[in-house]
Structure formats: structure tokens, C-alpha cells
Amino acid sequence: MTPNPRPRLVVIGGGFAGLWAVRALAREAVDIVLIDRCNHHQFQPLLYQVATAGLSAPAIAAPLRHILRRQRNVTVLMGEVATIDRAAKVVRLADGSVERYDQLLLATGATHAYFGHDEWAEHAPGLKTLDDAMQIRARLLGAFERAERTDDPAERAACLTFAIVGAGPTGVELAGTLAEIARHTLRSEFRRIDPTQARVLLIEAGPRVLPAFEPYLSERAREQLVQLGVDVRLGAPVERIDSEGVVIGGQRIAARTVLWAAGVAASPLGAGLGVPLDRAGRVPVAPDLSVPGAPEIFVAGDLAAVIQDGQPVPGTAPAAKQMGRHVAANLRALWRGQATRPFRFQDVGALATIGRMAAVVRMGPLRLTGLPAWWLWLAAHVYFLIGFRNRLSVLLDWAWAYWTYARSSRIIFGPGGAGSEGR
């Protein structure tokens, strides 16, 4: 038997890290197998727009095999990885099929974590996937529906109270957008309730919103949230979440809708590598992003714990793309018998949107808030999304929504939709 001269690379995860690594290897003589649980790559930064009915799911997602249809060295498999067998160098899928690898890239990202309170999960869904977004959409819209239907004032008030736990970018986006929906989108559509009376609470254990920004930008963000009608509670760790609502500072807040944007934990697949993980379950990688003691295995994206200048590299899309491309470069080096290089994160800045015409931006020496920041945020996201989707219709949806406050995707699916629970 002659060995296959083309190395075989298995990539698990088609998010920004995995997909960018695969694309960077388009011209290599290598057989790549890309495995993902979903059939699609999603544009994560706009997931909150799907959850809040501003965009349809297909507007921010595309099938991985469609994205990669012209890259003939890639086979895309939709499947669940059961185990990674480092000794045999194979990945086993849940349906029994087996993929052999010479090199492996693990880029399965992160999921939400409830700080040891897994019982909170059913009452407070988090937002990581399109399925999550659909569930949140059904709960948000379903709460207004239930409020319109009920005769009980206490129940009505609970239906019109929305608690968002965690004031990072996702929590801030959800709170700001939800306030906009209640105040504008739904304004004249109900007869028995006044949607503008809805309460939106943003609950944060730490001392400020958007802690990744400088304190004065956090303060500006808080002011913009308050202006949009959000009740921001800082220094308020959540003590309990149940079907009735949340408890903070010993005080119970009756809320039929609680959303979780507080904690993330790395994907459980990292544990399958058999190396020590950090507290959040991430894999502390070597400087070249390989797994210590396993030079044929790389980790990129949110699953990788990278410390740079004493700071962790953030779990953002730009960081994931940079890691993915860097792993591709190191794989090329490996295949050519050259030395791999250490990864260095280039921080291009940070953008966070708060709501209609409100955002904060840190970009090099530049700091923006309010309308200019929002325009920059919009331009950046349209640029990246259009590059990815190549479709004008998303832009049209947005332009339409901007002028009319309408949200084009207010369709409730599935069990969250109908039924007496209304959730």
C-alpha cells in the first residue's frame, strides 16, 4: 500500500473560524472534510435580528455546501460528532460513520451557560443558533398575544414584562430592539392592551453595560438604552429564574419572558481531546493554536483559550476569522515541512448596536456613540453580510424597516406559537 499523498484534514464546525480556515486552503492539494451539526453557516452578529423578527432566518444564513460548491477539495457533511479518537486519528459521527484525518481542526465554538443553574435553561433561552432565534421570536411575540387574550391584570402585566439577563452585546441588542418593538412596531396593532406600556429590564451583575468598552462608552450606552425606554439594573446578580419570572436583590419580578445573554461556555467537544481545559471549558492552545502535545490538532474560534499580553482574545467574529486563517497558514507550513508560527490577534476595534440609531464604536483611536456610531455599525454589517449573502433583499428589508418601523418576519412557528401557554 502506498500512502495517500494528499493529506486529509477534518474540520469540525462551519462557523467563522472553521469556514475561514477551509476557504484559505482552497488552492491546496488536500482532502478536506467539513463537518457541522447544521447544514448552514450563520452570520452570528445579526442573529438578534432574526430573534426580534427583523430578518428572516435565510437572510443571515446559507448552506455550507452552497458556499463551498466551487471548492472541489472540500466535502461537507452535516452530522453530529460523537467522539474524537486521537489514537486512531478518526472522528466518529453519531450515525456511525467514521472520518479519518491526518490533521484536525476543532472549531465548534461556544454555547450559553447558566453558571451551574441548568434548571434556568427552560425558562430563559439563550441565543446562539437559528433554532434559538426562532424560539425567542415565538416567546417575545407570543407574550404580547397572551397579554391581549387574558382578562387577568396581573397576568397581563407579567406578559408585558421582559427581563434580559446579561448586558454584553447580545443583551444590549435584544433590550434595545425589544423596546423599539413595543414602542413603535406594535404600537397600533392591539385593542385590549397598550404595547407601549411593556417593561423591558436589562439585568446585569457587573457594574456596567458592554464591559468590553471603556467605562465612558459603557455609560453612554446605558444612557441610550434608558432613552429607548429600557430599565437598566446594574450590580444586580440574578438569584433565581423560574416560570414566574426572576428574582434580583431578593425582589421578585413577574416576567413571562426571560432571555439569557449572560454566560457562555465552550462547546463540550473540547473535553473529548483529553487535555486540561480552562474554567469555561475552552482549550488552552499552544502559541501556534495547536493542542499542546498534539501538533496535528488545532483549535480556533471561541473554543480556543488564547491569552495575549495578559488579556484573553475576545470571542468575536474577527478573532475567529483571524484564528481560522492562521490555522490554515500553519497547516500549509506543516505540509511543506516548515515551522508553524505563533498566532497574534489584530484588534480592529469593537462595535455594539443598542437600538434604532444608537450604538457605540471603538476603532483604533476613534470613539463614536449615537447616530454616527450606528451608521458605522450598519455600514460594517451590511458590508460583511452582503459579501456573504450576495443578496440585495436583506438591504431592502432593512431600508423598509427603517422608514416604517415594520419588522418583516413576525411569524410565530411551532409549539411556542399556539396553545394555551402562549410561550
Next chain:
Amino acid sequence: MTPNPRPRLVVIGGGFAGLWAVRALAREAVDIVLIDRCNHHQFQPLLYQVATAGLSAPAIAAPLRHILRRQRNVTVLMGEVATIDRAAKVVRLADGSVERYDQLLLATGATHAYFGHDEWAEHAPGLKTLDDAMQIRARLLGAFERAERTDDPAERAACLTFAIVGAGPTGVELAGTLAEIARHTLRSEFRRIDPTQARVLLIEAGPRVLPAFEPYLSERAREQLVQLGVDVRLGAPVERIDSEGVVIGGQRIAARTVLWAAGVAASPLGAGLGVPLDRAGRVPVAPDLSVPGAPEIFVAGDLAAVIQDGQPVPGTAPAAKQMGRHVAANLRALWRGQATRPFRFQDVGALATIGRMAAVVRMGPLRLTGLPAWWLWLAAHVYFLIGFRNRLSVLLDWAWAYWTYARSSRIIFGPGGAGSEGR
């Protein structure tokens, strides 16, 4: 106590019949409550496009309360009707709330029926709601994914075999579109299978496809299906459907994906009226569309059994809209103390699409097939959909799909998506 001078009308069902009745009463001094299980009205004629990933769900649906936001005499409730109490003149919802009525319009339509074989339902989903469309989409796309993953040739062949039961308009649309997806859309996107080898079977118990058209148009439709690559089996009643496929004529066909487009039955709410129903569960209405013996209750749309000139009025969108508007006119007459009038269906013709650039049309003395019929079908549907959605983006999606064969909504959701079953 003085009686409320404004009559109270409860409408159950926000499809074409219910919504058109409500809209025709916009200027009346009446309190209308419109109850639907879903929060949206859907443009039923294009549901197959959502199921086959050509359009996103929000493209063909809009929230009922958004459609009716300016009609101040309507309250929209999303909820499940549990019972109709004719003696007390109230409608009870599943969550316990109660709506009193002076007049009632029942327009809850039809659902799919399995001719007494309810055990077929889990293996062969039908297409009536957006949730159905999402499930079918996940199965269709999931079957190709599973074929790519498996090493077993028999399993692969079963994954690439699609059986559609019933050659009415929905079955024909699904078969034609599925053939197009296999031959064009997915053509270059797989590495281990050749999607163009997929078999699409259209199975019909009767002697011809599209029996609502003249025999020679049915024959032209069959020819067009064959040209698109569909294996049309006429005079072939289905004997069995299970997880392995279908049995026709004693022959087992291994098919991982079976879709049901054969039978419909009226919504079960008709039985709650306590009047005799026809064999399909429809309500045989009086000539004015009221329920015999209950002049305050009307039935419209697919739930109403109307015989005209010895023929049943078809269960189509134009018929439902005409009935809805007619009930509105008769309600106005009632409220003014005038006599109600008998309903008469105006047959404007019929259109059925078969696939890319293939359709059949019957319109007055006009008969079209092939490309001219397809253009007329497209124009009619764009006209009605745009009137309903008022959005250019659907048109853009279509134009894009036409030139590229791309389908913009190939996103698999939920449990049908991942997992070892791949269905």
C-alpha cells in the same frame, strides 16, 4: 341593562375566507373578534415554495394584526378554539377565555387526511401550514445530507428516492420543483453522491394528474412532468406507507422521503356545530352560506360544502375569498333587517404550475400549457402576493432564483435537521 347596539361578530380562522370577510366589513358599526391559531395569514398558493426552500416563510406570511392594524373595529386574538357553545352564543378558547358573539363565521379550512390510515402521517407529512412547510423542507434537504454521509448503497438509494402521493396541484408542484432541485440547484454541491441521480415519483390513484383540468391539459401536464425528470405513476393507489417507503401495486419502493398530497378533510371544528357533515367533514351550508337552522352562524372557505350546478365548489383561494365577501354582504343585510342572498361562485379559471417554465392554465375559453402558461401563472401570483405583502424582496428572490437556479432558503431547522436519522 340596555343591549349593546353594536353587533358582535366572532370570526374563527384568518385564511382567505375569514380575512376577506373581515376586511369587507371595515366600515360597519360592528365589533369583530378574529381568532386564529397562528399569528399570521399565509399566502397558501406559494406554500410549496417555502417547503422547497425557494422562499423564506416570512415572504409569504404576515401577522393578522399587522394586516388589520388600521381596521379599528377588529380585535385579533391568537388562540385555539376549544368549543362553540351555540346555546350560550360563546366561543371558548383552550386557555379558558370566552368570547361572546351575536353572529359567528367559521372559516377554519381543511387539513390533510390519510383515508383512515393515520399511522401514515408520521412517515408522509402533508403541506397545509408553515410548520408543515418547514418540516418538509428539513426532510427533503436532510435526505440529500444523509445520502452524502452514508456508505451503504441501498441506504443511499433510498435517501435519493422521493415519493409524492397525490397528483393534484400540490403534488404536481412538489414533484416538479423537487426534480428541478435535484437536477440543477444541488448539481455541483455534493462530492460523494450525484444529486441528479435522485428519483422523484409522483404516485396517483386516479387515471390522470391535475383532475380539475380537462383531460388533454392533464396529459400535457404529465408530459411536462416527465420532461422535468419525474416518474409519474397513474392508477397506482398507495397500499402502505412506513419508515422504509411506500408500497404500490404490491411493489415496495424504498424511499426515505414520502410526502402526502392526496387527501384533505375539513377542520374538526365543523363537528362542534352539531349539524350533519358531509363525508369529508365539511358543513353542508344553506344557499346563503349560513348553517341550516342557525341563521346567526355562517361557514365559508374549505370548511363549507357548496354544491352548484351539481358540482362542488372547489377548495381554492378564489372560492374562499368569494365566500368570505359573500358572508360579509349577508351579515350587513342581517344587521339592516334585510334578506340574505344565495351565494354563487364565479369561476375565473384555474392555474397550476408544474416546475420551471411549465404550467397549465384554464381561463374562460383560454387554454395554455408550457412557457406561456408559466408566465401567466407567475404574473398572477406575483400580483396577488405583492398586493398582500407589499414587498419587493420576494420579487428579487424569484428573479435571482430564475437566473441562477439558486434557492435562497435552504436552511434546515429543528429536530428534522441534525441527528442520526437525518429526517
